[in-house]
Structure formats: C-alpha cells, structure tokens
Amino acid sequence: MKSSFADIREFIELLDSRGQLLRVKDAVSADLEISKITDAESKKPGGGMALLFENVSDGGRRSFPVVTNLFGSSDRMAWALGVEDVREIERRIESIVSLAPPSGLGEIWEAAKKLLPLARILPKKFRGRLAPCQEVVEVGEDVDLSQIPVLKCWPRDGGRFVTLPLVFTKSPDSKRRNLGMYRLQIYDKNTTGMHWHIHKDAAHFYGEYKAAGRRMPVAVAIGADPATIYSATAPLPRGMDELLLSGFLRGRGVRLVKCKTVDLEVPADAEFVLEGYVEPDELRLEGPFGDHTGY
Numbered sequence: 001m002k003s004s005f006a007d008i009r010e011f012i013e014l015l016d017s018r019g020q021l022l023r024v025k026d027a028v029s030a031d032l033e034i035s036k037i038t039d040a041e042s043k044k045p046g047g048g049m050a051l052l053f054e055n056v057s058d059g060g061r062r063s064f065p066v067v068t069n070l071f072g073s074s075d076r077m078a079w080a081l082g083v084e085d086v087r088e089i090e091r092r093i094e095s096i097v098s099l100a101p102p103s104g105l106g107e108i109w110e111a112a113k114k115l116l117p118l119a120r121i122l123p124k125k126f127r128g129r130l131a132p133c134q135e136v137v138e139v140g141e142d143v144d145l146s147q148i149p150v151l152k153c154w155p156r157d158g159g160r161f162v163t164l165p166l167v168f169t170k171s172p173d174s175k176r177r178n179l180g181m182y183r184l185q186i187y188d189k190n191t192t193g194m195h196w197h198i199h200k201d202a203a204h205f206y207g208e209y210k211a212a213g214r215r216m217p218v219a220v221a222i223g224a225d226p227a228t229i230y231s232a233t234a235p236l237p238r239g240m241d242e243l244l245l246s247g248f249l250r251g252r253g254v255r256l257v258k259c260k261t262v263d264l265e266v267p268a269d270a271e272f273v274l275e276g277y278v279e280p281d282e283l284r285l286e287g288p289f290g291d292h293t294g295y
C-alpha cells in the first residue's frame with residue numbers, strides 16, 4: 001500500500017481497489033438525503049462502506065460528487081494514515097522519542113539514520129505551473145458557495161454546514177501558523193460562520209487580531225490528503241504546526257501554494273479552497289447543529 005496519499009482522490013482509489021467503496025449512481029439530495037443514507041451505512045457492523053455519491057441533484061451547476069464515511073472503520077482509518085494498523089505509527093514515534101543521547105561514532109550514525117528522514121516532513125513549496133486547487137479561481141461577485149454540495153445533515157439543523165474543513169490561520173505577526181478543524185455554516189453565497197471554540201488555537205489568534213483592530217485572513221481547504229485532514233483535528237500544543245504532524249505521518253511534507261487573495265498557504269492538492277476574512281467584531285448566531293456528541 002502507498003505510505004502516503006497526494007490527495008483525497010488517491011485515497012478514494014485505494015478504497016475502490018480494496019472493495020470498500022460503494023458508488024451511488026442514483027440522484028440524491030445534499031439536503032438530508034445523503035446524511036440519512038450515510039447514517040444507516042455507517043451504523044452497519046464494521047462501519048459499512050465508504051459512499052461516493054456521483055449524482056447530487058441539488059449540488060450546483062458543476063455537479064460535484066460527494067464522498068462520505070471515508071474514515072468510518074478502523075481499517076480505513078489506518079489506511080488513511082498510510083499503515084495497515086495504527087500501532088505501526090505508535091512504534092515509529094517511540095523509536096524517535098526513546099532515542100538516548102548517542103555516545104561514540106557508531107551511535108551517532110544510528111541516531112542520524114533515524115532523525116535525518118525527519119527533514120523530509122517539512123511543508124514544501126509547490127513548484128509546478130498551476131496548483132490543482134487553483135485550476136479554477138473565482139473572486140468577488142463570482143463566488144457562489146451554493147456551487148459546492150454542502151450537506152444539511154439533520155432536519156432541525158440551522159442550515160448547511162461544512163463539517164470537515166481545514167482552517168488555516170496565522171498570528172498577526174505571521175510567525176505562527178495553525179491548522180484546525182472548525183465547522184462553517186453557510187449563511188449566503190459568500191458568507192460562512194466560523195465556529196472555533198474560545199480555547200482553540202485559531203480563536204487565540206483571533207483575539208490577537210481583535211486587540212490590534214485588524215481583520216483576520218483565513219483560508220479553508222475542503223478535501224485534502226487524509227493525513228492532513230486528520231492532523232487538523234489533532235489537539236497539538238499551541239504554537240506547534242499541525243502540518244509537521246501531517247508530514248510525519250505521510251513521510252513527506254505537504255505541498256503548499258500561496259493563496260490568491262490572502263497572505264496564507266494551503267495544500268496545493270486540495271479540492272476546494274475558500275479565502276476570506278473574519279471581521280474583528282462581527283458575531284452571528286450559529287446553528288443549531290446536531291453534533292456527534294448528541295446535541
């Protein structure tokens with residue numbers, strides 16, 4: 001198996017080749033229908049299959065497909081991280097963390113062999129001509145979020161929510177970067193909510209922007225390679241870049257490209273990127289939203 005995936009498509013191909021992907025060809029709605037089918041599938045023994053909805057009836061004029069339940073079994077979760085069993089990652093971490101200070105040339109060489117590959121995990125600059133995530137760029141009045149098939153999951157949800165977004169932010173002095181997963185409620189064609197709990201890293205950056213009276217640039221990637229998606233959810237110590245975790249899991253750094261309208265970088269191989277700002281004093285009601293915690 002591949003030890004890392006360039007993008008979400010490679011992972012979907014792997015699931016297909018291992019008989020773990022069910023293609024749904026019938027027309028289905030992003031409004032409650034996809035979530036209902038997914039809910040039933042995911043509750044099957046072993047977590048059911050990953051589902052690729054190829055024909056989303058209300059998904060906008062470009063009719064993008066929707067994939068769900070990708071990480072819905074222990075096997076698929078391990079494969080997403082490039083291993084057959086997540087304990088392999090535990091062993092890799094242990095072998096680095098348990099390194100005793102080397103004494104003598106032989107031990108220095110052995111330690112170097114373990115540590116040198118870590119240089120590969122740093123994020124890389126995208127060097128190609130056109131980053132996949134920037135093949136189509138829409139700005140200003142052309143931006144229309146209804147073109148992306150964002151799901152409404154539960155009847156009493158307040159609307160449609162992007163629930164697996166990779167939210168990229170930086171501190172006002174640009175010295176610290178954060179990648180977190182904070183859901184976005186779609187309010188209208190070019191406005192979303194930004195639901196970061198007050199103790200989350202990006203919320204701390206937001207406090208710094210607010211204190212400085214500046215609006216905060218934000219970039220959101222939707223659909224990236226699975227290790228990077230996972231890393232966005234990892235509660236790393238504040239100030240530690242989640243992209244290093246992603247690079248460690250993948251065994252190679254994530255390719256980053258500069259955003260078009262804000263001073264941030266995003267994974268070049270993402271499916272969609274939203275760029276915008278959070279205003280320092282703009283608050284709105286968000287939800288209701290049926291979270292996995294049951295309310």
Ligand SMILES: Cc1cc2nc3c(=O)[nH]c(=O)nc-3n(C[C@H](O)[C@H](O)[C@H](O)COP(=O)(O)O)c2cc1C
Binds near residue numbers: 180181202234
């Ligand atoms: C599917 C999913 C959705 C999440 N949605 C939110 C959210 O809306 N708001 C939030 O503050 N945390 C949310 N979390 C939890 C954060 O992603 C998690 O606490 C992460 O560590 C935050 O990154 P940070 O530590 O860099 O702030 C979500 C996690 C998952 C797996």
